[in-house]
Amino acid sequence: MADPVLIIGAGVAGMTAAVELADSGVDVILVDRLSTIGGNALDLYKAFPTDDCFYCFEGNRDRPGIRKCFYRSAMIDQPNISLYVNSEVGEITPKNGLFQVKLDVGPVYVNPKKCTLCGLCLTHSKAFTFTSPQCQPQSVKYDPSKSDEGDKKAESECPTRAINLDAQPTEETITVSDIVLATGYHEMKPVNMDEYGYGKIPNVITQLELAQILDPNGPSRGKLVRPSDGASVESVLMVQCVGSRDENHYPFCSKICCVFAIKHANIIALERTSAKVSVVYMDIRTYDRHEKYYRDARDAGVEFVRGRVTRIESGDDGKLDIIVYDSLLDKYLKFNVDLFVLSSALEPPPGIHTLSKSLGLSLSSGYFTPADRASGNEVVIGKHIYACGGALGPAEVPESVTQARAVASKILQSRK
Numbered sequence: 001m002a003d004p005v006l007i008i009g010a011g012v013a014g015m016t017a018a019v020e021l022a023d024s025g026v027d028v029i030l031v032d033r034l035s036t037i038g039g040n041a042l043d044l045y046k047a048f049p050t051d052d053c054f055y056c057f058e059g060n061r062d063r064p065g066i067r068k069c070f071y072r073s074a075m076i077d078q079p080n081i082s083l084y085v086n087s088e089v090g091e092i093t094p095k096n097g098l099f100q101v102k103l104d105v106g107p108v109y110v111n112p113k114k115c116t117l118c119g120l121c122l123t124h125s126k127a128f129t130f131t132s133p134q135c136q137p138q139s140v141k142y143d144p145s146k147s148d149e150g151d152k153k154a155e156s157e158c159p160t161r162a163i164n165l166d167a168q169p170t171e172e173t174i175t176v177s178d179i180v181l182a183t184g185y186h187e188m189k190p191v192n193m194d195e196y197g198y199g200k201i202p203n204v205i206t207q208l209e210l211a212q213i214l215d216p217n218g219p220s221r222g223k224l225v226r227p228s229d230g231a232s233v234e235s236v237l238m239v240q241c242v243g244s245r246d247e248n249h250y251p252f253c254s255k256i257c258c259v260f261a262i263k264h265a266n267i268i269a270l271e272r273t274s275a276k277v278s279v280v281y282m283d284i285r286t287y288d289r290h291e292k293y294y295r296d297a298r299d300a301g302v303e304f305v306r307g308r309v310t311r312i313e314s315g316d317d318g319k320l321d322i323i324v325y326d327s328l329l330d331k332y333l334k335f336n337v338d339l340f341v342l343s344s345a346l347e348p349p350p351g352i353h354t355l356s357k358s359l360g361l362s363l364s365s366g367y368f369t370p371a372d373r374a375s376g377n378e379v380v381i382g383k384h385i386y387a388c389g390g391a392l393g394p395a396e397v398p399e400s401v402t403q404a405r406a407v408a409s410k411i412l413q414s415r416k
């Protein structure tokens with residue numbers, strides 16, 4: 001029997017590659033360092049270009065037992081996928097045309113196959129949480145750093161005996177034929193950019209944090225409120241290219257932040273109609289079909305200002321005074337807003353250098369790069385090594401899914 005394929009990263013790209021391969025009879029080992037799969041998409045509320053729930057992207061798939069939602073049970077029910085969450089890839093050694101890989105597997109405190117989500121443990125201890133109704137595996141999570149006196153009671157009273165507080169990390173060595181890098185990206189936290197006050201001035205947030213506020217499953221249940229005091233938001237200022245196209249941070253354009261900023265501006269302007277939204281930009285890059293979002297936003301009354309933010313101060317009432325230089329009008333404008341939202345650079349995730357080194361790969365702008373770009377094989381990174389989605393650089397979901405399918409098809413072809 002052929003050796004399994006290792007997929008590192010269980011975001012949209014990794015999950016798609018896993019399901020495509022598994023459905024074709026290939027054994028897959030899918031590893032993610034987080035306790036929940038889904039990657040960034042888990043926190044993003046509506047998705048451009050269709051404004052669907054992120055998990056309904058693949059709603060047309062005819063998979064028995066799955067209504068609209070492609071990923072919800074595919075990861076758990078597909079017998080060819082072995083899922084390792086809370087786990088990291090260690091040393092990788094090429095051996096006889098295969099790869100020997102060490103896996104650091106995190107402790108399994110709550111067995112997802114036994115947890116029925118009855119919620120009893122949540123009433124006993126704050127160390128247990130339920131991330132989101134969309135999370136997979138569908139179970140509560142336990143965080144030992146928040147351990148309190150209710151832990152043991154939760155463990156002993158769990159009706160299905162799903163909790164094991166003595167669980168330990170383990171190490172496994174696996175042999176795989178191919179490696180798929182689906183490690184995605186991170187939204188940069190602009191803590192070192194004093195001009196924006198992030199982390200210092202209240203109510204300065206990133207787009208990813210705004211997505212969580214807008215999400216009906218998020219902390220405010222979808223109500224547009226100020227994080228500092230829960231007051232209703234009446235005005236929002238967004239600023240583009242924070243840390244992107246900037247020689248001091250990331251010289252590249254993060255490609256998708258204009259589109260998702262305008263998506264959020266539209267949600268606010270069209271669904272929360274009392275709030276006013278303005279966007280400060282250098283250039284608006286709504287590539288391809290996404291130009292429609294830009295048109296819709298202008299029609300919905302979103303204000304676009306070409307220029308730069310020059311000063312920000314917080315007032316006593318929790319509002320922010322922000323001075324913007326308008327380069328088209330050649331004058332300074334003053335905004336008084338509840339929320340200041342930064343479209344921050346999308347950067348490679350931590351650990352990507354170690355991973356690339358252990359595979360003998362080079363990186364371009366911090367991301368994996370095709371072995372032979374001229375050949376058009378965008379997803380082939382090395383011999384039996386592939387990459388898809390955000391691992392290749394900032395990418396939208398449809399692009400990530402297409403690349404993941406290309407990876408699956410390359411691997412299947414190589415096995416013929």
Ligand SMILES: Cc1cc2nc3c(=O)[nH]c(=O)nc-3n(C[C@H](O)[C@H](O)[C@H](O)COP(=O)(O)OP(=O)(O)OC[C@H]3O[C@@H](n4cnc5c(N)ncnc54)[C@H](O)[C@@H]3O)c2cc1C
Pocket residue numbers: 008009010011012013014031032033034037038039040041044046047048049087088089182183184185186187207208211256260263349350351352355388389390391395396397398400
């Ligand atoms: C604010 C915002 C809004 C967006 N809105 C949209 C939208 O409306 N429509 C759209 O199409 N796209 C949108 N995107 C882009 C979308 O999030 C990405 O296209 C998508 O998440 C890419 O999926 P991925 O699987 O490549 O990467 P990710 O979602 O980043 O997943 C990567 C996974 O790999 C794991 N990982 C990383 N390194 C390791 C390692 N060494 N070991 C183990 N695990 C690892 C991570 O924990 C993560 O789970 C948005 C992005 C942002 C920031």
Ligand code: SF4
Pocket residue numbers: 110114115116117118119120121122139140157158159160161162163
């Ligand atoms: S008590 Fe047990 S079954 Fe119920 S939610 Fe907690 S871990 Fe799951």
Ligand code: SF4
Pocket residue numbers: 240241242244245252253254255256257258259283284285343
């Ligand atoms: S996509 Fe837009 S906001 Fe993002 S870096 Fe490029 S120009 Fe700036």
